[in-house]
Amino acid sequence: AVSSSDLMVEEKAKVVLFSYWRSSCSWRVRIALNLKNIEYESRSVNLLKNEQNDDAYSSMNPNRLIPTLEIDGHSLTQSMAVIEYLDETRENPKLVPNDPYLRAVVRSQAQIIGCEIQPVANLRVMRLHGMEFKQEWAYHWIKLGFEALEKEVSKTAGKYCVGDEISLVDILLVPQIFNALRWGVDMNQFPTLRKIG
Numbered sequence: 001a002v003s004s005s006d007l008m009v010e011e012k013a014k015v016v017l018f019s020y021w022r023s024s025c026s027w028r029v030r031i032a033l034n035l036k037n038i039e040y041e042s043r044s045v046n047l048l049k050n051e052q053n054d055d056a057y058s059s060m061n062p063n064r065l066i067p068t069l070e071i072d073g074h075s076l077t078q079s080m081a082v083i084e085y086l087d088e089t090r091e092n093p094k095l096v097p098n099d100p101y102l103r104a105v106v107r108s109q110a111q112i113i114g115c116e117i118q119p120v121a122n123l124r125v126m127r128l129h130g131m132e133f134k135q136e137w138a139y140h141w142i143k144l145g146f147e148a149l150e151k152e153v154s155k156t157a158g159k160y161c162v163g164d165e166i167s168l169v170d171i172l173l174v175p176q177i178f179n180a181l182r183w184g185v186d187m188n189q190f191p192t193l194r195k196i197g
Contacts, residue, residue, distance in 0.1 A: 015040040016070040018057065020047045024118055024175035025079040026067040031171045032083045036090045040069075080114050083168060095168045106162050109152050109169040113176050117145035138183040146180065149173075150190040157192050173197050 017033065017040050019026030033040050045051045045066050052064045061068045061077050069076045072089070076082045087095040097103050158164040161173060177197040180187060187194040 014070070016043060017041070018043050018045050018060070018068040018070075019066050020045055023047065023066050024172075024179055025065070027175035027178075028079045028171050029067045029069060029082050031174065032086050032095065035093055035095070035166065035171075036086055038071075038086070038090065080110065080168070080172075083171060087168075093166055095166070095171065097162070097165070097167065102162060105156055106167045106169050109149060109156075109161055110167075110172050112145055112149045112152070113169070113172040116148075117142055117176060118172075118179075135183060138179070139185055142176070142180045142183060142185050146176075146185065146190050146193060150193055153196070154192045157196060159196075161196055170196065 015033070015038055017026070017029060019030065019042060021044070030042075045057055047066070051057060052061075052066060057068075058064050060075055063077060065077065067077070067079060067082065069082045071085075076085055083095060096106055153161045153169075156162045160166050161169040173193065174197050177187060177193065187197075
């Protein structure tokens with residue numbers, strides 16, 4: 001369980017990530033922290049034990065989701081907002097392009113994963129539909145989203161999803177491919193995504 005003392009960040013400069021190892025949203029933030037070379041301490045919030053609902057954690061993150069990042073004296077939630085904060089406050093690599101059109105393309109592709117696939121194919125949602133249907137449910141939404149994303153990325157890909165520089169969409173893609181494989185999605189039908197991820 002997460003205790004109140006676990007939530008105290010002793011040093012203002014210390015960066016602490018509250019996460020769960022298999023959470024794709026936590027994974028996204030870990031990737032961004034590592035790309036930005038930001039040292040951080042990881043504190044586990046075990047979703048299988050419902051530790052996100054403990055009073056100590058929910059007082060920090062009332063939405064009772066992970067990740068939560070303690071940085072610069074702030075407590076940040078929602079992985080895409082956290083990553084954009086890191087991108088706006090830390091040096092290279094730049095994860096969201098400066099060019100307005102490319103920035104829109106990156107955000108659009110990232111939102112296919114972050115808004116259309118992941119929210120409906122995560123444990124929190126699947127528990128409400130009965131765990132006996134979780135395989136079929138997750139498979140359906142991941143495949144549907146990846147069909148759209150494959151078409152979009154095939155038009156913009158270079159070494160990464162949008163050209164030859166790593167971006168926000170690449171950070172979201174890697175954990176989502178892991179989830180796709182976990183739920184039995186054949187990535188061979190998405191050759192561009194498979195190659196990049």
